[in-house]
Amino acid sequence: MSTNSAAWLPEARSDVVVGPAEMPVPGPGELLVRTRAVAVNPLDDVKQWTGNLMYRWLPYPAVLGEDVAGEVAAVGPDVTRFAPGDRVVAYAVGMERGTRHRAEGGFQSFVVVREGLTAPLPDTLAFHDAVVLPLAVSTAATALFQRDHLALPHPTPAPVGGRGTVVVWGGSTSVGSNAIQLAVASGHRVVTTASPRNHERMRDLGADLVVDYRDSTAVDRLSEALRGDEVVGVLAVGTGSGAAAVALAAATGARRVALASPAVSFASLPRRGGPSVTAALTMTRLGASTALTQLTARRHGISARFVWGSALMTNEVGRMLWHDHLPRALADGTHRPAPEAEVVGEGLESIQTALDRLRAGVSAKKLVVVL
Known part of the structure; x- marks a missing residue:
């Protein structure tokens, strides 16, 4: 077997450095995967840029x-779904509490992943296309199906319609694009928001109605369009989306809002340690905006909870998604990798380039590095 190497984050706020690992x-229930593609996420950027603000x-x-x-390069004891040589896509959880942080971190040539967070890939689906899925689809599933969030019925091979309407605020995001497909697969009508250039793509993914989120009347327009519908929940994706989602829930009678993004952006935080005026102002705005959204939700009898995508590791949603739904849906094409992958480089050395691009701003794309 080849030697391993990783893109290391040596210390808080540093660039990643490629070196031996x-x-x-793999232990019980684990796989060793030879990595062929990785994608970068806002969580990676926040951890690199802000140090110990998170994780x-x-x-x-x-x-x-x-x-x-x-x-798959090797399998651990008790693994029954996979064998060496299988093509897979997986959610690497090394950043989460209580995991083998280095063995399970995704930015390396060989990574340990959990059988329960892995799905087989059909031969027709390229690694660089499939790799846009794991964190986004896991977060979307947690928001939609976990009992303390929207608690929707699970997807089935032949969805039963007429189960009400789900609103996905921020449909062109990675989480939103997957949430639209999952909600449709569970038998719901989906209404979403996106910029006009993404409206057709949202409809292709299954959305029945799309409204421009930048329109100052978006909440009113959606409320009018949803008059008479049973709105079973609202998923808020995108910085600052929580307030609009709660307002829409109050207007339509929905009682559950899943919050997948913070109230303010961390992009303005300085890339250095110690106190700063900018950091103090950002955290103050975060606290005030979050408190106001929660206060509004409580006043209208709405449960508004923040989503942590890895929560499905320990409940029935993880098995439903990674064991039951995704393998079938990827094989028959009913769940499409979205948003579209943009390959920004080759080799672990390109991961920092991808992180820099992500920080500069990306819309309706997922940045990918092939190995």
């Missing part, structure tokens, strides 16, 4: 990365 050994438990040097696709 120990070859991980305080992650030791340095750290291996970030959640989205991986590749070939």
